[in-house]
Amino acid sequence: MVTEADVKAKLSLVAGPDRTGDLISLGLVEGLSLRGDRVTFVIRVPAERARELEPMRRAAEQVVGELPGIAGVTAVLTAERAPGAAPEPPRLKPAAARKAPPHGGLKPKAPIEGVGRVIAVASGKGGVGKSTTAVNLALALQAEGHRVGILDADIYGPSLPRMLGAADRPETVEKRMKPVEAQGLQVMSMGFLVDEAAPMVWRGPMVMSALTQMMREVDWGPLDILVVDMPPGTGDAQLTLCQSVPLAGAVIVSTPQDIALIDARKGLNMFRKVEVPVLGIVENMSYFLCPSCGDRSDIFGHGGAREEAEKLGIPFLGEVPLHMEIRRNSDQGTPVVASAPEGPHAGAYRAIAREVLAGLETVAVTA
Numbered sequence: 001m002v003t004e005a006d007v008k009a010k011l012s013l014v015a016g017p018d019r020t021g022d023l024i025s026l027g028l029v030e031g032l033s034l035r036g037d038r039v040t041f042v043i044r045v046p047a048e049r050a051r052e053l054e055p056m057r058r059a060a061e062q063v064v065g066e067l068p069g070i071a072g073v074t075a076v077l078t079a080e081r082a083p084g085a086a087p088e089p090p091r092l093k094p095a096a097a098r099k100a101p102p103h104g105g106l107k108p109k110a111p112i113e114g115v116g117r118v119i120a121v122a123s124g125k126g127g128v129g130k131s132t133t134a135v136n137l138a139l140a141l142q143a144e145g146h147r148v149g150i151l152d153a154d155i156y157g158p159s160l161p162r163m164l165g166a167a168d169r170p171e172t173v174e175k176r177m178k179p180v181e182a183q184g185l186q187v188m189s190m191g192f193l194v195d196e197a198a199p200m201v202w203r204g205p206m207v208m209s210a211l212t213q214m215m216r217e218v219d220w221g222p223l224d225i226l227v228v229d230m231p232p233g234t235g236d237a238q239l240t241l242c243q244s245v246p247l248a249g250a251v252i253v254s255t256p257q258d259i260a261l262i263d264a265r266k267g268l269n270m271f272r273k274v275e276v277p278v279l280g281i282v283e284n285m286s287y288f289l290c291p292s293c294g295d296r297s298d299i300f301g302h303g304g305a306r307e308e309a310e311k312l313g314i315p316f317l318g319e320v321p322l323h324m325e326i327r328r329n330s331d332q333g334t335p336v337v338a339s340a341p342e343g344p345h346a347g348a349y350r351a352i353a354r355e356v357l358a359g360l361e362t363v364a365v366t367a
């Protein structure tokens with residue numbers, strides 16, 4: 001059995017950034033997590049040296065990978081900035097101006113092996129029901145006859161394992177992870193690889209290398225569609241993610257409140273910046289359906305997302321009510337599309353899935 005001490009002993013063989021000292025004696029390793037045959041950890045480095053120190057990151061992965069019984073190692077550089085240091089220059093350029101290869105030397109938007117089309121589910125801010133929508137949309141696409149996978153790119157708060165009731169860890173075969181199967185979907189999430197308390201240390205721009213591995217060092221499929229549950233918001237991590245994933249399109253989830261719609265617009269602009277077609281907006285928690293009397297109340301006002309979509313010239317994909325059954329089921333690991341496939345909520349998600357599929361066809365034709 002490999003222990004944390006064994007991993008640290010190996011990491012103490014890797015020279016530090018200036019070839020003086022080693023990763024352990026310099027105190028650069030954080031968030032070490034050992035789960036089954038997988039090891040993950042973070043190496044703290046100055047932001048401006050992240051690219052230059054990529055060989056050090058790879059060396060760390062390699063030495064730990066030599067431990068007997070270890071099948072997969074994920075090392076991430078956090079690229080922290082010294083307090084008071086000038087902000088990092090924007091790393092993202094419009095698609096046309098992109099030249100630098102992303103981490104791991106992959107060409108931008110290289111296809112993912114075994115995966116047909118990738119769609120992102122995004123939101124301008126947290127808590128609007130993005131993950132609930134992503135999971136139910138994935139299940140609805142499956143119900144429409146497609147082979148579907150879902151990737152939890154929300155590294156700060158991975159919720160897919162809980163929402164899909166998937167507690168297993170991915171197996172590793174010849175250094176590649178096998179996605180976990182849950183409700184017929186192939187699932188990958190950082191939540192499978194690190195302890196619940198650990199994700200907070202996965203900050204910094206180099207978090208992308210962890211996502212790249214979760215996406216590309218995985219034996220997907222074959223899949224027709226991979227749904228990516230994006231981290232909430234429209235910041236650097238989201239933009240970088242859009243740049244390195246060959247996205248066929250994006251779905252934006254919004255609640256009817258005006259403020260959320262402003263945030264939805266930010267999401268839209270982000271995808272436009274990286275030239276990813278927006279397939280449309282889903283209005284979540286659109287109205288309240290009383291579980292006892294079946295009465296409908298438009299507590300937030302209704303139709304905001306539809307109107308906004310029209311104004312912005314993007315499709316309105318559909319609305320999902322605020323309903324106890326949707327919350328209870330997604331929080332208990334039995335999403336409503338799988339647990340009540342004949343019910344009205346599953347119907348709403350399937351209608352959205354059909355709109356998404358139609359949008360993907362249009363995109364494919366005009367691309």
Ligand SMILES: Nc1ncnc2c1ncn2[C@@H]1O[C@H](COP(=O)(O)OP(=O)(O)OP(=O)(O)O)[C@@H](O)[C@H]1O
Nearest residue numbers: 126127128129130131132232285321322323326327
């Ligand atoms: N239509 C709905 N009806 C009732 N509850 C819902 C609905 N959609 C989402 N929820 C609940 O709202 C909460 C937040 O949803 P979810 O985690 O999907 O949001 P999110 O936008 O992904 O959040 P985060 O930004 O934290 O990742 C969850 O408890 C979920 O069950």
